[in-house]
Structures are given as C-alpha cells and as structure tokens.
Amino acid sequence: MLQIDKTSSKPLFEQVVLGIKEDVLQGILIPGDKLLSVREMAAQLLINPNTISKAYKILEEEEVTVTVRGKGTFIKTPDTEVRNEKQISKIKKNFIELIVEATYLNVTQEELHGWVDESAAVLRRD
Amino acid sequence: MLQIDKTSSKPLFEQVVLGIKEDVLQGILIPGDKLLSVREMAAQLLINPNTISKAYKILEEEEVTVTVRGKGTFIKTPDTEVRNEKQISKIKKNFIELIVEATYLNVTQEELHGWVDESAAVLRRD
C-alpha cells in the first residue's frame, strides 16, 4: 500500500495517484475513508507537501476522491456507469504499445492473457 | 507506417523505436531489410537527425537491427528463444499499472482480453 520509489523515472505525484487507485481497487481503501492530510501524507512518504497536493488534486479531477473544505479528502463512491471513452482510448493506445514491446521480448499471447487475469483477481470493481 | 506525432508527450525517439518494432512485427519490415539512413529518415519524418540517431542506437542495443559499417542498418532475424526476464518484468509492471487505470475507467476484464487478441491478430512472432 502506497510504496513510493524515489529512484523510479515515474514522477512521484503519479506514483501517489496510482497507489491510491490501487488501494481503492483492492479494497484497502473504501468509499468514505479519509486520506491522510496533505501534510501527514507528505511526512509519512518523505515527499514535499506540494507534490502530494498535486496528486490529491489529480485524484479529485479523476473523481477518485472528494474534498470537503476544512475536513479533508475522502474516497468517493465510484461511478461504475459512466465511461470516459476519450480516456479509455488513450489507455488502449498505451496498452497496445506495451503489447508490441512485450511481443518483441517473446512474451506470448497466453502470458498476456495471464497478466490480465492476475490483475483481475486482485482488483475489484463492483 | 511510422506515424510520428510531434505533439505527443511520448518522446520522438521512442516513437521511432516503437514504430520500427511495429513494422517488423507486422511484417512490413522483414529481416535483412535496410532502414533509411539517419539523414534520409530525418528528412522524411522532418525530425532532427540526432533524434533518429538516438532511436537507431536503441534499436541496435535491443537487437532489433544490426549496423554494418559503411553499408547501413538492417533488420535482424529475431531470436525467439532468449527471454530477457528483467525487461519483461518491467513491461509487466507497466502493463498492470495500465490495467489499474483501465479498471478505474470501467473497462471490463473481457475488454482487456479483447485488446490482447486484437493486437495478437496484427502482430506476429514466429
């Protein structure tokens, strides 16, 4: 839960965003749960508060969280109806590019299906 | 083939590398085929030659191409036996992160399998 790798080329704020999403999809965080405050999270992860703030803002934009003034930031009940097809096609493009890379590394189609199943076993959307 | 998007956030050299790999996997380029020279490719794609040069260097490192001094750069016969597990686990990590994003966008497991199949129908490794 929320492992940050400071040596990764992936920006810290993106790691935080992704980490929260993972925690939600794994049921570690559930709707209504309060996230640590910007300052607390910053202290815990040894990251600058501005960076956490950026991550939280993105989470709110992506409707993962809601912010209640003076109270904090909370996990939102996900809307499982709406599909942002524009976002989805971006993800799909990246997905297919990764498959190209994987295929070049001699990863088989069966393995790729296996990766999808592995993930699905851990992540829940209901 | 080899569509470059100068406004993409994906670096140009990565787009070139990926584009060549796609062309190979789709059979558009086959082992032994000669790539355009760095200058020719740069002229054709309206890209700085340094960028093409960087892409070609990476393609050679990843054993997609071989360069014969004074002759040019050629598509290599792929080694379908060796698996670089270190590289593969990196790809797998990115793959799973994309699945997290997709799941959050209400993409179903079935759709993800569909994406894998779509790609596999186009890409060949034999």
Next chain:
Amino acid sequence: MLQIDKTSSKPLFEQVVLGIKEDVLQGILIPGDKLLSVREMAAQLLINPNTISKAYKILEEEEVTVTVRGKGTFIKTPDTEVRNEKQISKIKKNFIELIVEATYLNVTQEELHGWVDESAAVLRRD
C-alpha cells in the same frame, strides 16, 4: 430551497447567501418572513454556526435582511430603485468571463440568451 453541497468548491457561507437570495427571488421567502435562527439553521444544514453567522452578516450588509435585536432576522422589502453600479460592474465582469468560457465550449449566443430567459422565468423582481 437552500441546497448545500459540502463538496463544492464554493464556500459554504456563499452557498447560504445565494440560497436565501434565490428563495426570495422565487417568492419562497417574502418580505417580513423570519429566517431560522443561526443555531436552528446550522442544525438543519449540519453546518458550523459560525458559517451561518457569517452568511447572515453578509445578507444584512447586502440589504437582503434586517436583524431586529431580540426578535430575529427578517427578509427586507427590496429597494428596486437604487442601483449599486460598482457591484453591478463587478458582476458584469464575471458575467463576461463566463461567456468567454462558454464560447470556448461551443455554447452559442442563442443558448446564452436562452439561459437568461430560463432564469428570468423563475426569478421575479417586481
């Protein structure tokens, strides 16, 4: 009537002020009507009494209400003659900024006129 959204970025006290104004313009509250006391309103809306207090103070400053010591806060008969041109030009500036945003979102001039008419159909100033 007086819908408060705690997750909105609009400050709670502003929401209260605006809500009262709407109720007056829609005839839900009429001159002479007594508002709930600060404590009652706070209890009803589940809001901190300080926030209600701030809203009431603003309503009084803007001459929407009058407070009679020991009696309570009452809706005032609006003065339909006086125009605070300074306030009006502020509103106009914001109005035009919104039109810029709307135009950028491909909202047509006709639609904007429609929005004005919609509002006018609900709000009364006589």
Next chain:
Amino acid sequence: MLQIDKTSSKPLFEQVVLGIKEDVLQGILIPGDKLLSVREMAAQLLINPNTISKAYKILEEEEVTVTVRGKGTFIKTPDTEVRNEKQISKIKKNFIELIVEATYLNVTQEELHGWVDESAAVLRRD
C-alpha cells in the same frame, strides 16, 4: 491583451488562462501562433514561471494549445464540433448564479441580454 491584476482575488494562473482564451476569441492570437515561452511570459508579467507553467498546462488540458517538445506552446485550431456537456453544465450553473446576483442588484433581463450581445460582438467562434 493579457492584463494581469495582482490585487484581484482571482488566482493569477486563472487570469492567464482566461486572458489567452480571450485573445484567441478576439482574433489577437490565431491558430499556429506561438505563445511566449514560460520564462518569457513570466518575465513580462512579473509572475513566477511556475505559475505560468500551471496556466499553460491547463490551457493544454482544455485543448486551447498544443505543446511541441523543445519548440514551445502553440494555439490550436479549435474543435467547433465537440461539446463537453459536463463542463457546459458547470458553466451554466455559475451563469445562473450570477443572474441571481444581478437580479438582486436590479439589473433587468434586457440588460442581461445586452451583456450577452456585447460579448458576442467581440468574441468570435467560427
């Protein structure tokens, strides 16, 4: 063209975003035009580069501009077909709230229509 008011309560980055949009809608900036670099704009407006950077990023998210790596930020040809109804309904909500305020200040429906027409005379979307 891009007047910044440092004493305004409207955040500087929002003023920059709005100012650029106005310039585009007024034809002062046209598709293909290059914006000043982040550093140049910061120097000209006496604002911190980070603040300009934030404004430019928002402009790109809202598809007002495109960024070409190493080249700069350019005005995009607007898409006059797509309508983001979610954004539009947010704007409409704010619009109606302003009308409430205006009505309370004894601004007539005719004046409001006049404001719309004034804006439309200056802003173009074709």
Next chain:
DNA sequence: GTGGTCTAGACCACG
C-alpha cells in the same frame, strides 16, 4: 531553449 518535476517555505481562506 523548451516545458516538466520537485523541494522549501510562505501566506491565505474556510470552517
């Protein structure tokens, strides 16, 4: 030279 990320530290409005 270009924008993107990050840290450090300050100040502010809201509740």
Next chain:
DNA sequence: GTGGTCTAGACCACG
C-alpha cells in the same frame, strides 16, 4: 487543521 496559491530556485529530458 484543511487544502489552495504563489514565489524562488534547482535539476532534468528532449531536441
């Protein structure tokens, strides 16, 4: 106490 804005200044990848 909460998140939001802003400045100052550094470093980085890309081209």
